[in-house]
Amino acid sequence: MRQRNDTLTAARNRLESKQARFTPARRLVIETLDGSSGPQSAADLAVAVAGAIPMSSLYRTLSVLEETEVIERFPDQAGIARYELAEWLTGHHHHMTCIECGATSDVAVPGDLEATVADIASEVGRRFDFTVTGHRLDLQGVCSQCR
Amino acid sequence: MRQRNDTLTAARNRLESKQARFTPARRLVIETLDGSSGPQSAADLAVAVAGAIPMSSLYRTLSVLEETEVIERFPDQAGIARYELAEWLTGHHHHMTCIECGATSDVAVPGDLEATVADIASEVGRRFDFTVTGHRLDLQGVCSQCR
């Protein structure tokens, strides 16, 4: 399993390879995301870093990290941006969203099933003349706490 | 295959069963979405209806249709809301987004593969103690025109 230091080092290398600095704010955001179990909004992160990063800087930090592909953005159902470490840092995974409480959490689909999903994705691409480079599976349902 | 009139009638029934009227603006938006091959933004729809519906009314129309579950909203990668007819009107389907041109189109995954996807979704739910009620598969890649 990937350790926190590996993530930080990998992210730092990525930033430096794109001539961007590995600054305290960037490091703090990466560490915070690394400790989260699902995608976080800018507001979530502002709380998590306890005001250590002003909003304008936080947003700028997020766009730098997104442009350098250290993190990925996916808007939630309301259209609010949520961020996660990029898959090359976390490993490929999917999301489960509870329709009761709205919480989204990561799911690493077991290898046997994931292989089938990937196969289906490329098979569908083949049938529709579309070169598939990635896929994302979102599950909606009710989490154990809400049930 | 579902005909346009079926869609309109079904949508009308749904609206009326929720004590909402089947007004010209609502009908026009439904017809426009029925004639689209992928999710449309409010701005797209404003163009498509050629100014026949002012923005404030268009947005209100969209929220009524969303609340009555005639349409579904999914924000695109930029967080801008895009709308489609709900799956009970169109049939279950997924999306393919071209990473070159950004276009998103609908894909009806062939029945054999779709059944497998559904099985995997519930199997994953079982393993993670999550009651799956729906799923969505998004394919990223390059469309035939961009390749």
Add this chain to the structure above:
DNA sequence: AAGCGAATGAGAACCATTCTCATTCCAAAT
């Protein structure tokens, strides 16, 4: 130690979306 491009922070600006409210429409009852 100096120079210089990058990063920061405060605040203004943006813009998709929602809200307000006065007006108009429609359906049902008279």
Add this chain to the structure above:
DNA sequence: ATTTGGAATGAGAATGGTTCTCATTCGCTT
């Protein structure tokens, strides 16, 4: 036909997440 009350409409203001501006500060590199 007419009235009536709730629903829908449209114009414009307000909201709020996000981005931009710009003056200041930081941190490499020489």
